[in-house]
Amino acid sequence: MITFEHVSRRYRERLALDAVSWHMDEGECVVFAGPSGAGKTTLLRLITHELAPSSGTVTVGTFRGARLPRAKRALLRRTLGIIYEDFRLLNDRTVFENVALAVRITGHFADAEVVPRTLYALEEVGLQQKQAAYPSELSAGEKQRAAIARAIVNRPAVVLADEPTGALEPASAKEILALLRRIHEEGAALLVVTTRPEVGAELGGRVLRLQDGRIAADEAPARSPYAQPAFGVTPPAATPDPGA
Ligand SMILES: Nc1ncnc2c1ncn2[C@@H]1O[C@H](COP(=O)(O)OP(=O)(O)OP(=O)(O)O)[C@@H](O)[C@H]1O
Numbered sequence: 196m197i198t199f200e201h202v203s204r205r206y207r208e209r210l211a212l213d214a215v216s217w218h219m220d221e222g223e224c225v226v227f228a229g230p231s232g233a234g235k236t237t238l239l240r241l242i243t244h245e246l247a248p249s250s251g252t253v254t255v256g257t258f259r260g261a262r263l264p265r266a267k268r269a270l271l272r273r274t275l276g277i278i279y280e281d282f283r284l285l286n287d288r289t290v291f292e293n294v295a296l297a298v299r300i301t302g303h304f305a306d307a308e309v310v311p312r313t314l315y316a317l318e319e320v321g322l323q324q325k326q327a328a329y330p331s332e333l334s335a336g337e338k339q340r341a342a343i344a345r346a347i348v349n350r351p352a353v354v355l356a357d358e359p360t361g362a363l364e365p366a367s368a369k370e371i372l373a374l375l376r377r378i379h380e381e382g383a384a385l386l387v388v389t390t391r392p393e394v395g396a397e398l399g400g401r402v403l404r405l406q407d408g409r410i411a412a413d414e415a416p417a418r419s420p421y422a423q424p425a426f427g428v429t430p431p432a433a434t435p436d437p438g439a
Pocket residue numbers: 206207209210211229230231232233234235236237238390
């Protein structure tokens with residue numbers, strides 16, 4: 196799904212990513228955790244092909260190569276749903292319009308389909324009641340829900356999020372992470388980059404530690420207490436007593 200092969204990115208003398216190699220499968224949940232300046236946003240912008248690597252190869256689905264032509268980049272972005280720390284909603288459009296625009300821009304859907312698709316995404320994030328509101332009338336958590344609806348409305352194969360809870364207080368941050376986790380459980384691959392170590396645990400994903408542009412550790416998902424069936428488990432058969 197996403198593969199980096201010895202990818203480096205330099206900004207003049209600063210090496211932001213240093214020969215990074217990693218891979219994530221379809222439907223996987225990966226969290227890149229690392230301090231400010233570690234290279235997290237750079238890594239996401241390489242995936243979206245807003246940036247080209249200084250060396251190495253980035254593959255996203257069937258898109259492979261350093262410099263995709265503009266038309267291909269546009270196609271690639273449509274397979275991605277992107278969520279930002281600062282929401283990036285259009286302030287002069289309602290919540291409904293912010294999400295509906297993402298459907299219209301694909302050019303794939305007749306007007307009659309735009310409305311039900313938009314409403315379905317708003318329902319998934321629990322914002323049906325706020326569809327006529329403008330971003331300025333929403334709480335930060337609601338703004339992020341609207342941005343998530345916009346990111347998932349076209350059913351992308353991968354959802355990317357750059358510090359999605361950075362602007363939220365702890366209770367809304369938890370809700371947003373639970374929502375992202377649900378989206379992942381419904382089948383989307385999810386890639387979150389964050390400075391917050393707790394995000395990996397909340398999402399239950401694989402955690403890659405990014406430090407000074409390198410992957411310092413690759414940790415399997417923490418085992419959720421709910422991963423094992425708690426009820427209806429047949430007890431192991433009693434072992435026959437060899438002495439009997
Ligand atoms: N456009 C740019 N020009 C020059 N240097 C840059 C540019 N963008 C990023 N850098 C540098 O590259 C390094 C990695 O930046 P990046 O934005 O990827 O970090 P980050 O992990 O996302 O940090 P944060 O958690 O603060 O968002 C930093 O040292 C940064 O100063």
